[in-house]
Amino acid sequence: MTAVRYDMECDLLVIGGGINGAGIARDAAGRGLCVVLCEKDDLASHTSSASTKLIHGGLRYLEYYEFSLVRKALIEREVLLRAAPHIMRPLRFVMPHAPGQRPALLIRAGLFLYDFLAKRELLPGSSGIRLGCHVAGRPLKPEFKRGFVYSDGWVDDARLVVLNAMDACMHGAAVKTRTACTALRRSEDGGSWYATLRGPDGAETEVRARGVVNAAGPWTASLLGQALPQRRSQHLRLIKGSHIVVKRIFEHDHAYIFQNRDGRIVFAIPYEQDYTLIGTTDLDYKGDPNRVAIDAEEVSYLCELVSQYFKAPVRPEHVVWSYAGVRPLVEDEAQDAKAVTRDYRLEMDSGDGAGQAPLLSIFGGKITTYRKLAEEAVDLLCKALDNRKPGWTAKACLPGGDLYGDTPQNCAVLRYDEWRDKLLQQYRWLPRTLVARYARAYGTRIHTLLAGRVKLEDMGPELEPALYQAEVDYLRRYEWAATADDILWRRSKLGLHVPPGAGARLTEWMALHPLQA
Incomplete structure (x- = not known):
């Protein structure tokens, strides 16, 4: 058997930083698996930031008799509202x-x-x-x-993706943005996957994984064809x-x-x-x-x-x-395109039998059912990887969503305004509109953003209207924001509110002010 050099080892490599990939990485990391998530661009930079921003059952799907999908989405609708009442x-x-x-x-x-x-x-x-x-x-x-x-x-769809990635990271996952998977192959004995990851600086890392999740969205079929050229797969x-x-x-x-x-x-x-x-x-x-x-x-x-x-x-x-x-x-x-099912399909390839490293590919899905999709996907992977820990995300808050305690609560949704009003008093040295925006975007993570700050001058320079250095630094440090577009259009929608040329000005400022460790 030929020895293969690798730089990193993990239980699960998740390829794709959209909502499905981030959700699977979160669930898997929370069950104790060693997880690496790679995304070739920014988190939620494609399909997952281009939705209609709805958490919904899909009323029109009833016309196509998709009762199971609608019921599943309706159940998830309230699970998600309780888990992240700040961004929903x-x-x-x-x-x-x-x-x-x-x-x-x-x-x-x-x-x-x-x-x-x-x-x-x-x-x-x-x-x-x-x-x-x-x-x-x-x-x-x-x-x-x-x-x-x-x-x-x-729902703020792009922030939902980021929060899932943050929670995965908090449970030990390694999240690598702007890192493309350029090669994926099974080991000669079939017991592992070897992947080549190319980072933003062009450097390559070889990863050995016990299992792989193909959550590449529009690129799922092409990635599957690269990994298993001999097998016929589900078409997108x-x-x-x-x-x-x-x-x-x-x-x-x-x-x-x-x-x-x-x-x-x-x-x-x-x-x-x-x-x-x-x-x-x-x-x-x-x-x-x-x-x-x-x-x-x-x-x-x-x-x-x-x-x-x-x-x-x-x-x-x-x-x-x-x-x-x-x-x-x-x-x-x-x-007709409008009639194509929005349900998902999980396609598992386990090689030639027992002991073979699994490859799970994700086809279809909608943002409302991402958590259920992730739970079902990780159930399959845990069985293949001999991990017996059960799903946990149905009763867990996403980062910032713990407005009234560590577990999801109805009151966090029904009494959101009351919680926000307390923040307005606590941070009355900030403009009210700014505190209200921070509350919606970051939930209880607002306290991390504003830690050690007691007056407006502590926020650093106002780089654009209502965009202070403190927020830019927070997004770079905790949310993988690396460009002006990451900040102005995905982590926030400030791009709609700032003057023309803001992106170029912010890009220049970020280049001159690298984030301090």
């Missing part, structure tokens, strides 16, 4: 109804099923409303006279989803779900205080996932659809920001 919150959705759309009785039946497929402790149920008597009716055209309202949740169907952001269209705190004649639905969601987020499209995508972008036709489609509902039309020139991502969904028989 309940949200009420209004669905205006008009003749020619899905029949009102059918919608009522769907909402009834949506309410009762899973137990609810945090979210109110659905009801019919008269739009003329409801605050959500004011921005709508007068022909929309009735509608429905129901509950789901909002890449679906592009695009979103636009415009100045705030309405003043209330409800969101809208709009039906279109083509059977698709589009959301309009309050976003970053001053904006409205509109999306998404569903289009098959054949290009390079690294270069996915919204096109003019998608912008026009979204503007025209919401303009059918709002009194004030939305035009392409109103768009202040847009983003697009590719969802790596399980290939099925669906003709």
Whole structure:
């Protein structure tokens, strides 16, 4: 047998720093496995930061009889709200109804099923409303006279990924961003995997792992083909989803779900205080996932659809920001992209039999069910790696989510404002809007960010409006932020609020002020 040189050894190598990879690394590390997570770019830099920012059961999936998926997502919806009440919150959705759309009785039946497929402790149920008597009716055209309202949740998707990676790190995992897996091969005896990781400086590290998780998102199939070229694997169907952001269209705190004649639905969601987020499209995508972008036709489609509902039309020139991502969904028989299943599939390869190092590939999934996916994935891996520790994440807070104790609590969701108001008093030397933003972004980790600071001058220079050195240093030290885009667009959405040129200025400042150990 040929000896192979390696620089690092672990139980589990997780390839991919999106929500599924980070969730699996967290769960596995918490069960005592030695975990290495590598991501070729920044955490959540692709699909996982390009979602509609919803924790939801998927009301429209009921049309495709995906009752199991919807029930699973509805259960997870409240588990996640309790685990991270700072980056998530309940949200009420209004669905205006008009003749020619899905029949009102059918919608009522769907909402009834949506309410009762899973137990609810945090979210109110659905009801019919008269739009003329409801605050959500004011921005709508007068022909929309009735509608429905129901509950789901909002999430800061990129921060959810980061918190899972942080928790994995707190349980002993090594998280390596901007580190690509350039080679992956089984040992001659099949008992190990050898991977070559190339870091941001070009240096290569050889890793020996007892098992590998392929959570590479849109690149899952290509990575699997590289590792096991002789095996036929599950195919992915890449679906592009695009979103636009415009100045705030309405003043209330409800969101809208709009039906279109083509059977698709589009959301309009309050976003970053001053904006409205509109999306998404569903289009098959054949290009390079690294270069996915919204096109003019998608912008026009979204503007025209919401303009059918709002009194004030939305035009392409109103768009202040847009983003697009590719969802790596399980290939099925669906003709239309919007009908492709959002459920996930776990494909395990254990070589030629017992004692062989496993390779688990993740196909499909949605952000709401990531924790359950991770739990099921790690259950499979623990069996293969002879680890008998059970899942634990269903009853654990994510970093910063322990507002009212170490275990998830309903009161952390229902009494969030009360907890935030105490912070406003504790840190009254800071602007109230800044403390409120820190509370939402960092939860109880705000105390780490502000440790040792008692006056505004202690925050360091204000690099951009409401962005102080203290926060930049925190993000670089604890959250793997390495570039201006990491800070302005993924760790926060300050990019929407700062003056033009902020990215270049922040990049220059970071280069001149390396983080001190």
